[in-house]
Amino acid sequence: MRFALLILLLIPFSGWCQKELVLQDQIYEQQIKSVQCYLNTNTPGSYLLPAVASIGRQNLMLEFDDLAENRNNYYIRLIHCNFDWSKSTLMDLDFMRDYNEQIINDYAFSLNTHVPYVHYRMPIPPVKLPGNYVVIIYRDGDKKDLILSRRISIFEPRFDLAQDETISGLGNIRNTNQPLNFVINYGRTEVINPMGSIHVVVRQNQRWDNAKVDVKPSFLREDKSQMEFRFFDVDKTFEGGNEFRFVDFRSLLYPGQNTMKLDKARKPYDLFVNPDMPRGSQSYTQYPDMNGNFDPDNKDYQQEPWISGNYLYVNFGLKSPQLKGNVYVIGAFNGWARNDENRMQYKDGFYTSRMLLKQGFYNYQYFVDSSDKNPNQVEGNYFQTENVYEVFVYYRPFQPNADLLVGYYAIPFNAR
Template sequence: MKSTIFLTLISLWLLGACTPLAQYQGNAGAATKVLRNIDYAYEPQIKTVVVRPAYGDPQAFLEPAVTRLGQWNLMLEFDDLHTARDNYYIRLVHCNRDWTKSDLQDLDFMTDFNELPINNAEFSVDTYIPYVHYWINLPAVKLPGNYLVVAYRGGDKNDIILSKRFMVYDTRVSFENERNLIGAGNIASLNQQINFTLSYKNLDIINPLESVNVAIRQNQRWDNIATDIKPSFVREIEKQLEYRFFDETKMFKGGNEFRFFDIRSLNSPGRNIASVNKMTKPVDVFVARDKSRAGEAYSQYVDYNGGFIPANLDYNSESFNNYANINFTLASKSLPGDVYVTGKFSQWNLDEQNKMTFDSAHQEYQATVLLKQGWYDYQYVVKSKTLPPYYLEGSHFETENSYEIFVYYKAFQPRADLLIGYIRLEKNER
């Protein structure tokens, strides 16, 4: 009897001794996370990561993560699919124009200590997947440029949960948008080009051809951004840089208007939803079966240029927003490459979370993505050595697109790429 009691006590002691070891291993695993200077969630339960203007209009979700120096109006928000609140912090990283970390120290670009706790949190209510919604206003910075906000757990900077890019610009140059000149033949039917002139009368730039760099982004996308664009003409007396893109390699593909679906209500699903299965938890939502739009004539309709707006029509509170498994199907033969369903909801990343698999029996591509209730734009992108990315969508110069021009200047002091100009242009705005 005594021996039995003794063995039982020993067993309980050993079980208790395992608990700190398991916790330690979890923290040690966080040290293996490597910071990527991109929009990225480092843990699968971190969802719907957004940096947007901090005002209540739902249209703010469609705005780019860009603000003017002196206007501190950007907010980071995200969901953590856990039942308990965690202790999260953020810090900022200053980056060069190519998003590599700059040589600046925190005190060079921060006005306060570079670590802030995320104090705002709200628990979901009666959702199939419980989650905690976090948000924080981004701190002020002293210099214009590219920035990365990094969130991490418990004050451990190695235990990263997300990274998100944003830009702060100054108005040291002015823009003159010129009449767009389109090339001949089928080049004109696929592409859109932007011509503009920069005036830097308020700056003393010795060698603008080398020290000034321009990047152009279409629909807030990172997967096809044009970088290190040099001027076609330099007028040093007038202090002007002229950008004219006549050849196809310096044009943007017009692409196509984005596909979309509406899951603001799970009780009364919206447009382009084929069915909803409420017997599963989380709910399974099936988007209407798609097909390739290659070779089709351009069709005009209003979209959000790849964006999304979380929303819930079943209840008045955002705390009731459910997450659902969104099932995509694309009728297609097998293609020589990988197919992805993407949009701002995937942070424009092409990875395993939004990669599609081919079903030979049904001759279709399939993917399931866990998304929050709302209105979503999306497209199918091909990653192939022989096919263009827009192979499944087609490309038209009539497509309505939003463009952003970023102007970077490599200053002598501080030795960093400063964002000295920014403008948004709408192509075929309606």
């Protein structure tokens, strides 16, 4: 009865609320959990890869859980977008190889878990054109009954990029920010009006919420078919942030790192993470992380962990003076979203948050949503932080009238 009530509370009835499509990573029903979209290389750890693929090897995979006892008829569809993720004017026939609607037939029911769920898995249908796409999942063929949306990118390498690791001109942000200097060469393609037809987007650690869109070059060398990007000021550089915090609850039999207590009085269990402290004023400490990602896993039953892992309530706590603005627990596990589910409550010197998460290893951080303060004020910003940056280069030719992704480059910063 308790499990049925939990699932009932999570499901918003479509008659009660109107779902509005947003062309970003979004979950539209709270019973949808553990969404992962990645380049499937059939190797361990491929789930950590970004949802970016070359036009010749479109092995993108989408996986998610539905906290329900019965299977739903879920469909998948793609929407073509411009470089800034606005909807393009292309028709389905312009970019799809096959019919632009497929049912998800690959699913499995959870095995003796405290909360029943159905795990869905679907290869992203291939496309004909490089560019940005939003994958949408909806119920029973009704495109208004949205379940989730995820951004993906398909590239065809036509432009070249050379990185310049020179660091200069940062002034008082030298210790906190990370500049990316690079040169784009478009000499292999005949480009008319490069300033108007070429667009560059840069993101950090697979995050779209703080990406820099339509970054303008510092210099245009038309005689060399080159664009130079040299970032000297705070608006054009990324704050370094800090290495991500982590918690390991892959096992419910043995305590993992940074776990304080597992309360088994009720199912789903309650896990309490070791209380955290602000570290923005501390010295930088180096340790490995997953750059904000998460790994659903079950060390107690290692066969088929995608359907044997239990869901439990994970309780986060941050001991801190009250801050101006809302504080959120964010990471790839919730698509970097900031909403009611992960907004923390303040009481007696502590910020707390309680979320239903699947067994696994999780990276997370605390984000402060304030108009006049740094969102990383709890975590701190350090030039030494290890991050991965991705540069997306788009070109809009005369035909087709769409932004084609003609260059994609992953740039490790402080790689170790």
